[in-house]
Amino acid sequence: MLYFIGLGLSYETDITVRGLNAIRNCSRVYLEHYTSILMTASLEELEEFYGKKVTLADRELVESGAEEILRDADKEDVAFLVVGDVFGATTHTDLVLRAKQRNLPVEVIHNASVMNAVGSCGLQLYNFGQTISMVFFTDSWRPDSWYDKIWENRKIGLHTLVLLDIKVKEQSIENMARGRLIYEPPRYMTIAQCCEQLLEIEETRETKAYTPDTPCVAISRLGSASQSFKAGTIDELAQYDSGEPLHSLVILGRQTHELEIEYLLEFCDNREKFKQDVINDQEYFKPAAWVPPQEDDE
Numbered sequence: 643m644l645y646f647i648g649l650g651l652s653y654e655t656d657i658t659v660r661g662l663n664a665i666r667n668c669s670r671v672y673l674e675h676y677t678s679i680l681m682t683a684s685l686e687e688l689e690e691f692y693g694k695k696v697t698l699a700d701r702e703l704v705e706s707g708a709e710e711i712l713r714d715a716d717k718e719d720v721a722f723l724v725v726g727d728v729f730g731a732t733t734h735t736d737l738v739l740r741a742k743q744r745n746l747p748v749e750v751i752h753n754a755s756v757m758n759a760v761g762s763c764g765l766q767l768y769n770f771g772q773t774i775s776m777v778f779f780t781d782s783w784r785p786d787s788w789y790d791k792i793w794e795n796r797k798i799g800l801h802t803l804v805l806l807d808i809k810v811k812e813q814s815i816e817n818m819a820r821g822r823l824i825y826e827p828p829r830y831m832t833i834a835q836c837c838e839q840l841l842e843i844e845e846t847r848e849t850k851a852y853t854p855d856t857p858c859v860a861i862s863r864l865g866s867a868s869q870s871f872k873a874g875t876i877d878e879l880a881q882y883d884s885g886e887p888l889h890s891l892v893i894l895g896r897q898t899h900e901l902e903i904e905y906l907l908e909f910c911d912n913r914e915k916f917k918q919d920v921i922n923d924q925e926y927f928k929p930a931a932w933v934p935p936q937e938d939d940e
């Protein structure tokens with residue numbers, strides 16, 4: 643059996659009882675290690691807790707060396723662990739499909755994901771639109787296809803969850819070109835970096851999917867003892883020190899409910915200003931008034 647097991651958001655003990663039991667019967671255990679990190683447990687702590695050796699699976703192993711992970715999964719139990727939920731990142735459906743194409747038995751054991759735990763900032767999950775990923779800009783690569791998705795979400799009044807890039811095993815261009823397997827220290831995008839990139843692309847596009855005054859909420863270290871939320875405009879959060887990773891951002895939609903706003907007021911510096919920012923943003927993005935179709939009198 644190939645088990646895909648979600649680990650939850652933070653602690654080694656966030657795993658479900660069913661997930662833990664499955665791991666204990668596995669002959670090989672892989673931990674996916676490029677889309678997210680378990681914030682409060684090291685590899686050694688996980689190994690001790692499971693009583694098993696755990697192999698870190700980087701992007702190369704999962705995408706190019708998948709055969710190694712799938713090997714003999716019809717004869718023995720193998721576990722592929724994912725921080726959060728298995729399907730909280732888009733990449734893992736590919737591995738599930740490959741296993742199914744080889745007729746390997748697959749079982750998924752779910753867990754909490756940033757995609758649902760984000761509700762603890764007070765915004766209702768039912769009011770979210772498409773999630774976007776913000777990648778680190780480089781001098782020559784500043785992708786902005788996410789901008790259109792924010793625009794689409796905001797046009798129909800929905801919130802946008804922005805997941806922030808992490809680079810845990812990255813080679814410099816020079817080391818890559820020279821074939822040297824030397825990796826840069828891990829990097830995690832901060833809320834301020836994300837907001838600066840949002841502002842830069844709005845300045846280039848100028849179609850006002852959002853403005854510097856659009857209200858947002860910064861979500862840091864969700865599910866850990868130090869989880870924190872900060873509500874403010876994009877401009878304000880571009881100055882915010884979000885601390886240790888991991889971080890996500892939510893750009894508010896126009897349909898923000900008054901209970902959602904009340905919840906968010908706990909997390910802002912100036913309640914009156916934040917309320918006014920929400921009203922101004924809603925006014926700005928208000929859809930054109932509905933005009934009934936003209937009756938044809940003839």
Ligand SMILES: C[S@@+](CC[C@H](N)C(=O)[O-])C[C@H]1O[C@@H](n2cnc3c(N)ncnc32)[C@H](O)[C@@H]1O
Pocket residue numbers: 651677678724725726727728729730731732754755756757804805806807808861862863864865888889890
């Ligand atoms: C590609 S997603 C993977 C999500 C994961 N599989 C899950 O289901 O939660 C990784 C990104 O989600 C966000 N994220 C994940 N866990 C988080 C947490 N505990 N607090 C805040 N943001 C988090 C960060 O932006 C991180 O870079």
